[in-house]
Amino acid sequence: MPTDRRTLLADAAIGVLADAGMRGLTHRAVDRAANLPPGTTSAYYRTRQALLTALVRRLVALDQAEFQETGARTPALRNAGELTAGLMAFTEGRLAEAGRRRSLARYACAVESVRHPELREILVPRENLARQAVQDFLAAQGVKDAEERTVTLLTCVDGLVFDRLVNGGSVSEQEIHGLVTAALR
Template identity: 80%
Template sequence: MPTDRRTVLADAAITVLAEAGIRGLTHRAVDRAANLPPGTTSAYFRTRQALLIALVRRLVALDQAELQATGERTPVPRTAAELAAGLAAFAERRLTGEGRRRTLARYACAIESVHHVELREILVSRRNVARQVVRDFLAAQGLTDADERTVTLLTCVDGLIFDRLVGGGGGSVSAAEIHRLVTAALH
């Protein structure tokens, strides 16, 4: 558990946002979620916008750390089936437990970023080892547009996660669905 008070508050804010939505994200709700005295959150983040920025920065840091670790422990897939299995496992992590909480918060922040450019700049896609694994696999298949196909494939997987998260398809992603996306990217 993080000991830095700002990190504790940002983590609590992610939980509040995931559970109560953007309207439920208040300084008091974060204080309660962090089990801290009333006024603590506003002492560290004076405005709601400052709280949102801290939340988004923490969310991106957690996501990047997860993607980095995943990419480092995952060899470049040798087959489309291996890539599909890896992407399906990733999608499943994003739909369950801690991953689900962060995914709900991420989508709420993405919508909010339409009106707040500073949030959009923090949320912008970043390079990471996991993305590179997908790109390297596609390049090894002889695709000359591996960078573009990587973006397309990962955007499709993200769309599938979003669809399952909001209720379409029962909340899980099958390896077969992911395999179809990978196959389409290879063609």
């Protein structure tokens, strides 16, 4: 549980957005979710836009921490099977309860960023150890445009996660393996 009040409120806002959608994201709803007195959220984040910006910054911080941790504990990928297994673990994490809620909030913010470019700037994919591990693996396999292929591969995996969040189900190892195989061509 975060001890910083701003972090606590941003985390509560992520949960509210995941559960109630963009229209349900209100200062009062965040107060309730954080189990704080009415008016607390608006004291820290005066406007809805300030609250949304804090929420997006927190999502990015959580994602970056997760990616850095994953990359730090993952040895160099040696083969397509290891990459497939790593991407499967990623998708399963994104579809499991806590990851699912963050994913729903992230996609809602991505759509909102179409109307609010300042959010888009925060949501821009960042370099991290996990992404670098994929790029290094593709380069080691002789893929000429490893950086571009990494972006394409991870975007496709993200698309599968989005599809399963919207339509239900899980991502299969065959789907991920097919994407990895295509990235290696």
